[in-house]
Amino acid sequence: MMHQMRAEYGADGEAGGVRLWHMVRGEESVAMCGRxxxxxxxxxxxxxxxxxxxxxxxxxxxxxxxxxxxxxxEHP
Ligand SMILES: [Zn+2]
Known part of the structure; x- marks a missing residue:
């Protein structure tokens, strides 16, 4: 199963920088934690x-x- 990281932004959106990285399955936009x-x-x-x-x-x-x-x- 493919995974990729997807960014969570703060109130300022992408311009404000990445607040937290989540992991999603495939191309999903819902993170594995449910966000x-x-x-x-x-x-x-x-x-x-x-x-x-x-x-x-x-x-x-x-x-x-x-x-x-x-x-x-491999990448702890
Ligand atoms: Zn998460």
Whole structure:
């Protein structure tokens, strides 16, 4: 199953920068933690999880570790 990271923005939208990175399945705009994200929000490859200067969603991280243990183990 493919995953990708999707950005959550603050009140200022994309101009305000990424507040938190979530993980979504495929092209979905609803994060694994259940949060609805802007379908137009920036995405990153799942391998960047935990490597961004911005924070990553802890709940998404827990789900992601369970669904993609190999990918996550390679990039803790
Ligand atoms: Zn999340």
């Amino acid at each position: 609805e994200l802007d379908p137009a929000a920036r995405v990153r490859e799942a391998v960047d999880w935990g490597k961004t200067p911005e924070l990553c969603c802890h709940t998404c991280g827990a789900y992601f570790l369970r669904e993609a243990p190999y990918l996550a183990a």
